[in-house]
Amino acid sequence: MLYRKLGSSNIDVSIIGFGAWAIGGWMWGGADEKQAIAAIQASLDRGVNLLDTAPIYGFGHSEELVGRAIQGRRDQAVIATKCGLIWDREEGEFHFHADDRGIQSRASEKKVYKCLRPASVRDEVEKSLKRLQTDRIDLYQTHWQEKTTPIADTMAELLKLKQEGKIRAIGVSNANVEHIKQYGQIDSDQEKFNLLDRNLAANGQLDFCRQNNIAVFPYSPLANGLLTGKISPDRKFNPGDLRAANLRFRKENIAKINAKLAELNPIAERRQASLAQIVIAWTFSQPGVTCVLCGARDEIQAQENAAAAEIQLTAEEIETIGRTMA
Numbered sequence: 001m002l003y004r005k006l007g008s009s010n011i012d013v014s015i016i017g018f019g020a021w022a023i024g025g026w027m028w029g030g031a032d033e034k035q036a037i038a039a040i041q042a043s044l045d046r047g048v049n050l051l052d053t054a055p056i057y058g059f060g061h062s063e064e065l066v067g068r069a070i071q072g073r074r075d076q077a078v079i080a081t082k083c084g085l086i087w088d089r090e091e092g093e094f095h096f097h098a099d100d101r102g103i104q105s106r107a108s109e110k111k112v113y114k115c116l117r118p119a120s121v122r123d124e125v126e127k128s129l130k131r132l133q134t135d136r137i138d139l140y141q142t143h144w145q146e147k148t149t150p151i152a153d154t155m156a157e158l159l160k161l162k163q164e165g166k167i168r169a170i171g172v173s174n175a176n177v178e179h180i181k182q183y184g185q186i187d188s189d190q191e192k193f194n195l196l197d198r199n200l201a202a203n204g205q206l207d208f209c210r211q212n213n214i215a216v217f218p219y220s221p222l223a224n225g226l227l228t229g230k231i232s233p234d235r236k237f238n239p240g241d242l243r244a245a246n247l248r249f250r251k252e253n254i255a256k257i258n259a260k261l262a263e264l265n266p267i268a269e270r271r272q273a274s275l276a277q278i279v280i281a282w283t284f285s286q287p288g289v290t291c292v293l294c295g296a297r298d299e300i301q302a303q304e305n306a307a308a309a310e311i312q313l314t315a316e317e318i319e320t321i322g323r324t325m326a
């Protein structure tokens with residue numbers, strides 16, 4: 001496993017991270033708890049240290065699973081969680097309705113708000129520490145940016161939490177360069193970035209972060225599984241799985257993406273790798289990318305994703321992969 005610095009902190013993070021959204025099952029049509037814990041532990045066994053979760057993933061469930069999985073090996077993990085999406089109070093900016101399975105409709109009982117008010121952030125930290133069964137969060141990220149709280153107020157609270165030792169590094173997510181400039185010195189930026197969603201590179205944000213020593217964590221690197229080549233056009237998703245209503249997962253589009261991925265088979269065969277591994281290796285090879293947050297539902301997927309770290313693509317392979325999937 002290779003490790004890279006997390007911004008200006010003294011924390012080293014593996015180039016492959018474990019994304020703990022799907023293991024909570026919420027918005028992913030359910031999940032198997034035993035498999036979820038085995039997936040996290042298999043990742044740690046292979047040198048993946050960055051575990052990314054959030055309170056909203058299953059309304060605390062994903063954080064609890066991470067907390068259980070790292071018992072007895074806390075020091076091997078770099079825990080990244082988030083603040084700013086709340087469901088127990090109507091404060092800040094309304095974001096969406098959701099129920100416990102993740103189904104989003106007006107009839108869903110929970111109302112999720114974006115809220116980065118200082119008192120709310122402090123309250124969230126305490127709840128996350130309990131669910132994670134730890135005394136410190138290694139990386140604390142604002143999950144979504146919102147308009148009702150000045151960024152300077154949120155940042156002042158985050159810096160206090162850092163001084164108190166409750167968090168060790170500060171990051172943002174779903175932010176743009178203007179937001180980042182208002183935060184001042186942060187350590188990381190977590191954004192959607194994969195072969196099908198390259199806006200982060202095209203709009204200069206990836207370069208901006210690189211020039212300013214901000215670690216970049218691409219999320220959904222496999223486009224929610226579509227880029228693994230393992231999703232057949234006939235795949236049926238469970239109720240509550242966000243992919244069921246996503247136009248990208250229409251039959252014709254799955255077939256189209258699978259056909260493009262098949263053109264990468266010669267590279268995969270030469271590298272004795274799966275297509276998912278080739279896609280992950282392309283992602284961590286992009287200049288400015290620090291740690292690729294791969295979601296995995298079980299031990300097998302987690303092991304496969306972690307092993308992608310061993311693949312060193314040539315410049316020509318990187319160019320071919322990028323061109324083929326454009």
Ligand SMILES: NC(=O)c1ccc[n+]([C@@H]2O[C@H](COP(=O)([O-])OP(=O)(O)OC[C@H]3O[C@@H](n4cnc5c(N)ncnc54)[C@H](OP(=O)(O)O)[C@@H]3O)[C@@H](O)[C@H]2O)c1
Nearest residue numbers: 019020021022052219220221222223224225293294295301
């Ligand atoms: N900050 C944010 O707003 C935000 C948003 C999204 C994600 N994230 C973070 O990024 C992480 C990853 O993103 P993501 O979960 O959206 O999607 P992803 O990593 O692009 O895809 C994950 C899904 O792909 C499938 N998969 C993964 N590895 C596989 C393998 N080796 N072989 C076959 N299938 C495989 C699994 O689904 P199936 O087995 O069901 O097909 C898995 O749940 C999240 O867990 C979260 O930590 C953050």
